[in-house]
Structures are given as C-alpha cells and as structure tokens.
Amino acid sequence: xxxxxxxxxxxxxxxxxxxxxxxxxxxxxxxxxxxxxxxxxxxxxxxxxxxxxxxxxxxxxxxxxxxxxxxxxxxxxxxxxxxxxxxxxxxxxxxxxxxxxxxxxxxxxxxxxxxxxxxxxxxxxxxxxxxxxxxxxxxxxxxxxxxxxxxxxxxxxxxxxxxxxxxxxxxxxxxxxxxxxxxxxxxxxxxxxxxxxxxxxxxxxxxxxxxxxxxxxxxxxxxxxxxxxxxxxxxxxxxxxxxxxxxxxxxxxxxxxxxxxxxxxxxxxx
Amino acid sequence: xxxxxxxxxxxxxxxxxxxxxxxxxxxxxxxxxxxxxxxxxxxxxxxxxxxxxxxxxxxxxxxxxxxxxxxxxxxxxxxxxxxxxxxxxxxxxxxxxxxxxxxxxxxxxxxxxxxxxxxxxxxxxxxxxxxxxxxxxxxxxxxxxxxxxxxxxxxxxxxxxxxxxxxxxxxxxxxxxxxxxxxxxxxxxxxxxxxxxxxxxxxxxxxxxxxxxxxxxxxxxxxxxxxxxxxxxxxxxxxxxxxxxxxxxxxxxxxxxxxxxxxxxxxxxx
Numbered sequence: 001x002x003x004x005x006x007x008x009x010x011x012x013x014x015x016x017x018x019x020x021x022x023x024x025x026x027x028x029x030x031x032x033x034x035x036x037x038x039x040x041x042x043x044x045x046x047x048x049x050x051x052x053x054x055x056x057x058x059x060x061x062x063x064x065x066x067x068x069x070x071x072x073x074x075x076x077x078x079x080x081x082x083x084x085x086x087x088x089x090x091x092x093x094x095x096x097x098x099x100x101x102x103x104x105x106x107x108x109x110x111x112x113x114x115x116x117x118x119x120x121x122x123x124x125x126x127x128x129x130x131x132x133x134x135x136x137x138x139x140x141x142x143x144x145x146x147x148x149x150x151x152x153x154x155x156x157x158x159x160x161x162x163x164x165x166x167x168x169x170x171x172x173x174x175x176x177x178x179x180x181x182x183x184x185x186x187x188x189x190x191x192x193x194x195x196x197x198x199x200x201x202x203x204x205x206x207x208x209x210x211x212x213x214x215x216x217x218x219x220x221x222x223x224x225x226x227x228x229x230x231x232x233x234x235x236x237x238x239x240x241x242x243x244x245x246x247x248x249x250x251x252x253x254x255x256x257x258x259x260x261x262x263x264x265x266x267x268x269x270x
Numbered sequence: 271x272x273x274x275x276x277x278x279x280x281x282x283x284x285x286x287x288x289x290x291x292x293x294x295x296x297x298x299x300x301x302x303x304x305x306x307x308x309x310x311x312x313x314x315x316x317x318x319x320x321x322x323x324x325x326x327x328x329x330x331x332x333x334x335x336x337x338x339x340x341x342x343x344x345x346x347x348x349x350x351x352x353x354x355x356x357x358x359x360x361x362x363x364x365x366x367x368x369x370x371x372x373x374x375x376x377x378x379x380x381x382x383x384x385x386x387x388x389x390x391x392x393x394x395x396x397x398x399x400x401x402x403x404x405x406x407x408x409x410x411x412x413x414x415x416x417x418x419x420x421x422x423x424x425x426x427x428x429x430x431x432x433x434x435x436x437x438x439x440x441x442x443x444x445x446x447x448x449x450x451x452x453x454x455x456x457x458x459x460x461x462x463x464x465x466x467x468x469x470x471x472x473x474x475x476x477x478x479x480x481x482x483x484x485x486x487x488x489x490x491x492x493x494x495x496x497x498x499x500x501x502x503x504x505x506x507x508x509x510x511x512x513x514x515x516x517x518x519x520x521x522x523x524x525x526x527x528x529x530x531x532x533x534x535x536x537x538x539x540x
Contacts (some may be wrong), residue, residue, distance in 0.1 A: 007277040011296040011317045026281040047281045054334025061331020064324025
C-alpha cells in the first residue's frame with residue numbers, strides 16, 4: 001500500500017537479523033521489514049553475511065547486543081546454530097536444526113525450527129488439514145525432516161517417506177518414531193497411488209532439466225499434490241498434477257506461514 | 271523530500287551500526303539512513319546497544335560480518351574502541367579515541383576521530399577559516415582534545431586552552447605540541463578579550479542553570495563565538511555574544527560536517 005510510512009530507524013528500534021552464507025539472495029529482510037512496517041512494530045531486520053568459521057563469534061556478539069530481539073537462520077547455519085542455542089523448541093530439538101532464534105533480555109538464545117510447522121499451517125490455511133490423511137513425503141533432507149515431524153505431530157493416518165538414498169529416509173522415519181511412537185511411519189517408493197496427499201520436499205523441480213520426483217503416471221485425481229519449491233511457482237510436478245485433475249498446493253503457502261510463525265516466535269516476550 | 275523512496279533492505283544491503291550505551295537517544299540512525307537514502311546508497315545503519323563488558327565480543331562479531339561496512343562509536347566506547355582497532359587515522363592515534371570505524375573486506379578495523387575535523391570543516395563552511403587566528407578553546411575533555419588537535423592542524427596563529435582543572439588543559443596542550451611542535455599552544459584563563467575566535471567545548475550551556483563558560487563581560491564584537499552544544503541551539507553564551515554584537519557559530523555545523531566526514535570515511539573503499 002502506498003500510504004505506508006517508510007521504515008524509520010531510531011535509537012529505540014529493535015534489531016533483528018538473518019544470518020546466511022551467501023546472503024545476497026535472501027528475501028527475509030524485505031518480507032519481515034514489510035511485516036514490521038504494516039503492524040507499526042519499531043523493529044528492523046538486516047542481512048548478516050557470515051561464513052561457518054565466523055558463526056560462533058557473530059553469535060557471541062549478538063548475545064551482548066542488548067537491543068537485538070533475535071535472528072533468522074538459513075543455509076548453511078541451521079544445524080550449527082541449534083548447537084549454540086541455550087534452549088530449543090520441540091521441533092528444533094528433534095530435528096537438530098533451527099531457523100529462528102529469540103534473544104532473551106539476558107542474552108540467552110531460544111531456537112526452534114519452523115519449516116515443518118509453516119508447511120502444515122500453510123496446508124490448513126488452504127483447507128487441507130493433514131490430520132487422518134495418508135501421505136507420501138518425497139525427500140529426506142532438512143526440510144523433509146521438519147515436515148515429517150510436523151505431519152506426525154498433526155496426526156496423519158500414515159506417512160511414507162521416499163528418498164533416492166533409502167537409508168536417509170529410514171533415519172528420518174526413526175527420528176519421527178522416536179517422538180511419536182504410535183505414528184505409522186514407513187519408507188517406500190515414490191509411487192503416489194492411493195495417497196490423499198503427496199509432498200515434494202526435494203529440490204527436484206527448480207531446474208527445467210530435473211527429473212520428476214514421483215511417478216506422475218500413477219497420480220489419481222483425488223490426491224492433493226504439494227510443493228515446497230517456490231520458484232517456479234508451477235513446477236513440472238504441479239503441471240502434471242493439474243493435468244491429472246489433482247488439487248495442487250504451492251510452495252509459497254509454506255513460506256507465508258513460516259514468516260508469521262518465526263516472527264511471532266522472535267517477537268514473543270519471555 | 272516526499273518523493274524519496276523508503277529505505278529498502280534486501281540481501282544485498284550493506285550494514286552499518288552505531289554502538290552506544292545507552293543507545294535510545296542517538297540520532298545517527300536517522301541522519302545516516304537519510305544520507306544513504308538521498309544518495310541512493312544501498313546501506314542501512316542500525317543502533318546497537320552494548321555495555322562496556324560486551325564491547326569486545328560485539329566487535330569480534332563485527333569482524334566476521336562480511337557485509338558490514340563499519341560503525342559509528344559514541345559514549346562510552348570511543349577510547350576502548352580505539353584500542354581494538356587495527357589501524358588508526360592521525361587524529362584517532364593522537365587523541366586515543368575514535369568515533370568512526372571502517373571495516374575492510376578482510377575484517378580489519380580502521381578507526382579515526384572526526385569530532386575535531388567536523389568542527390573545523392563546519393567553521394570553514396560558515397566562512398571562518400581558523401588558519402592564522404588567535405583562538406581561545408574552553409574545555410579539556412574528549413571533544414576539546416579533538417578540536418584542539420584539528421585547530422592546530424588547520425594552522426591557527428595561537429591556541430589557548432582554558433579549563434577549570436588546569437592540569438587537564440596542560441595535558442591537551444602537551445598532546446597537541448607533540449604532533450605540531452611548532453604550534454603556539456598554551457593554557458590560560460577563560461577571558462575572551464583579544465581573541466579572534468572563542469570556542470566552548472565544555473557541556474556548560476546544556477542546562478539553564480549552568481554558569482557561563484567564559485567571562486562574557488570581556489567579549490569584544492570582533493570575536494567570533496562558537497559552540498559545540500546542539501541543544502539548545504542558542505545557549506546562554508551565544509545569547510550573550512549576540513548581545514555584544516559578535517558573530518556566532520552553532521553546534522549543529524559541527525554535527526553536519528562530522529556526519530559527512532564519518533560517512534565518507536566508512537564508505538571509502540580500501
């Protein structure tokens with residue numbers, strides 16, 4: 001909206017950061033500063049470019065910045081920052097990585113991982129409550145782990161994790177079982193037949209030359225197909241799914257909710 | 271101007287800071303962000319509240335922030351930061367304190383002190399070149415030291431430093447003589463008679479109850495009277511000077527030039 005006041009930074013403004021390496025590509029400063037501005041929150045988020053060998057020093061410095069409220073964490077720091085936090089939320093603890101850290105008034109770091117919660121909240125916002133659904137999740141990296149955890153937490157009926165390297169899928173399944181011993185979690189093939197929801201949590205689809213993450217020939221129209229890839233908005237997988245008559249769910253829904261969850265977490269008073 | 275674009279922070283934006291304790295009162299974020307914005311410089315300056323016991327950690331963190339360009343230093347950190355710099359400019363080296371630090375691409379800190387240069391540049395901008403003038407400088411604190419150094423560097427004819435505690439005035443005079451052995455620098459009474467320029471570099475005049483820093487009864491109309499106090503804009507000293515028919519020089523001229531000099535210094539490529 002053109003009537004919004006510009007960002008006004010004074011000596012009273014609280015400071016937030018996003019740490020990344022590289023940092024030029026991150027969109028968080030634009031998204032979160034817009035969030036602060038539209039809500040009249042006197043805060044600013046700045047990008048901080050830090051390499052892995054400087055991470056500990058930068059975090060030690062953050063501890064002593066009394067007007068710092070917290071920071072967003074992205075590649076390649078999510079796992080290392082989890083180890084440097086004083087306290088972790090449930091998802092962060094289980095997955096062993098965080099993407100948002102709140103700095104308390106006494107300089108302690110409380111971290112948590114919102115990739116999975118963002119995905120599930122985004123699903124619900126689009127009318128796809130995962131509770132009771134049979135779900136095929138493709139991928140076993142950081143995002144897939146977080147989504148697997150959040151889906152189990154949301155009470156899915158059954159979750160199949162499919163990954164090229166089967167051992168990684170098994171590790172994710174074991175992690176989920178440890179937190180939710182009653183959940184039905186298994187590993188399997190990327191065959192979408194018979195599932196209510198199929199989630200692509202791999203990076204396949206970012207490049208036009210990527211193979212499809214699942215066997216789309218076996219997609220049924222009743223299956224909802226979800227992406228976490230944001231660019232392109234319509235991946236080859238989603239295009240195929242639309243062709244098959246499936247309802248599709250875009251990557252940006254996850255990001256939108258993630259931003260809200262991370263910001264609420266960082267802004268929360270102790 | 272209303273046509274200016276608001277601050278737009280992206281992953282490419284360079285980050286600057288001002289470190290202070292407390293920090294709420296600092297005006298530098300407003301002034302420097304306006305400077306960046308009007309010139310289309312993709313940079314942002316944020317306030318960082320750090321206590322003396324956290325200073326070393328914060329600076330160690332800054333070294334590893336690859337997109338940090340530098341920082342402004344204010345109370346109470348000017349002397350401590352000078353000790354933590356890798357390299358000091360001439361004024362910073364002599365005075366032993368800095369108010370601006372440039373971070374080089376390899377994480378080194380180059381600091382310098384612009385209080386004095388800002389004052390002298392401000393004088394010149396108002397048509398008062400101190401070269402060849404007889405000057406009475408009142409005060410012997412950090413700002414007075416910086417101004418004494420810069421006035422000597424500017425080639426004044428003679429400089430008298432007056433301070434309640436004479437020993438401090440003598441220390442400042444000795445510091446100036448060490449850098450400019452040929453300069454005529456002495457200590458003396460706060461008697462303005464016979465000087466071309468009188469400078470108040472004490473804080474006397476900020477409060478209405480403060481005594482006058484000089485014996486204004488002995489002010490002559492040909493003497494220019496300068497302040498470094500910004501609020502009130504017309505101190506009791508300046509009001510008296512105007513009454514006596516003197517030309518006066520306001521505190522804000524120093525600040526305006528200081529900002530330009532510090533920003534130019536921090537933005538300079540190596």
